[in-house]
Amino acid sequence: MDVLEAIHTRRTIAKFRPEPIPAETLTELLSAGTWAPNHHLTEPWRFVILGPETQRLLAARFGELKVHKAPTEAAEQRERIRADNERMFLNLPAVVAVAALQEGNEQRRREDYAAVCCAVQNVQLAAWAAGIGMKWSTSPLIRDPLSYRLLSLDPTRFDIIGFLFTGYPAETPTRERRLPLDEVIRTSP
Ligand SMILES: Cc1cc2nc3c(=O)[nH]c(=O)nc-3n(C[C@H](O)[C@H](O)[C@H](O)COP(=O)(O)O)c2cc1C
Numbered sequence: 001m002d003v004l005e006a007i008h009t010r011r012t013i014a015k016f017r018p019e020p021i022p023a024e025t026l027t028e029l030l031s032a033g034t035w036a037p038n039h040h041l042t043e044p045w046r047f048v049i050l051g052p053e054t055q056r057l058l059a060a061r062f063g064e065l066k067v068h069k070a071p072t073e074a075a076e077q078r079e080r081i082r083a084d085n086e087r088m089f090l091n092l093p094a095v096v097a098v099a100a101l102q103e104g105n106e107q108r109r110r111e112d113y114a115a116v117c118c119a120v121q122n123v124q125l126a127a128w129a130a131g132i133g134m135k136w137s138t139s140p141l142i143r144d145p146l147s148y149r150l151l152s153l154d155p156t157r158f159d160i161i162g163f164l165f166t167g168y169p170a171e172t173p174t175r176e177r178r179l180p181l182d183e184v185i186r187t188s189p
Pocket residue numbers: 010011012013135136137138139162176
C-alpha cells in the first residue's frame with residue numbers, strides 16, 4: 001500500500017478482532033512515529049505500551065470516567081455504561097499512551113505538541129498499511145492523575161495527548177465526510 005492509499009483509506013476503528021498484536025510489530029509501528037518532523041530535534045514523543053496490569057487499572061478508571069459524563073442517568077443505566085466501557089477498554093488488543101514533552105516557552109510547547117501529532121499520524125498510517133487499525137482516544141483519562149502515575153509520566157513535563165486503541169479491525173467504517181476541497185484550499189492573489 002502506498003502512502004496516498006493509506007491516507008485515503010485509513011479510518012478510525014472502533015471494533016477490533018481479539019487477536020493480539022505481536023510486540024515487535026507494535027514497536028515497528030511506533031518507530032515510524034519517531035521519524036516525524038520535529039523542530040530543533042526535540043523528539044518530544046513518548047510512547048508507553050500498556051502492560052496487562054496497567055490496562056486493567058485504566059480500564060476500570062475509563063469506565064468510571066464515562067459514568068461521570070452521564071450524571072442524570074438512572075443508577076442501573078450508569079452501571080451499564082461503566083461496565084460496558086470498562087470491558088471495551090480491557091478487551092482492546094493493545095493500547096499505547098502517547099505523551100508530548102511540554103517544556104520551555106509557549107512556541108516550543110506548541111511545536112512539540114504539533115510534532116507529536118505528526119508522530120501519531122505516522123504511526124496510524126504505518127499501522128493501516130500493516131492491516132492494523134487504531135482509534136486515537138482523548139477521553140478524560142488523558143488528564144487523570146492516575147494515568148500519569150501508572151504510566152510513570154511526570155505531569156509537570158508531559159501531557160498525555162491520547163491513547164491509541166489498537167488491533168486488527170473487525171469492522172471498517174465507510175469513508176468519513178470531508179469538506180469540499182474548494183472550502184479548504186484556495187490560492188491567494
Ligand atoms: C486529537 C484527536 C482526538 C480524538 N479523540 C477521539 C475520541 O476520544 N474518541 C473517538 O471516538 N474518536 C476520537 N478521534 C478520532 C476522530 O473522531 C476521527 O478521526 C474522525 O471521526 C474522522 O474519522 P477518520 O479518522 O476515520 O477519518 C480523535 C481524533 C483526533 C485527531
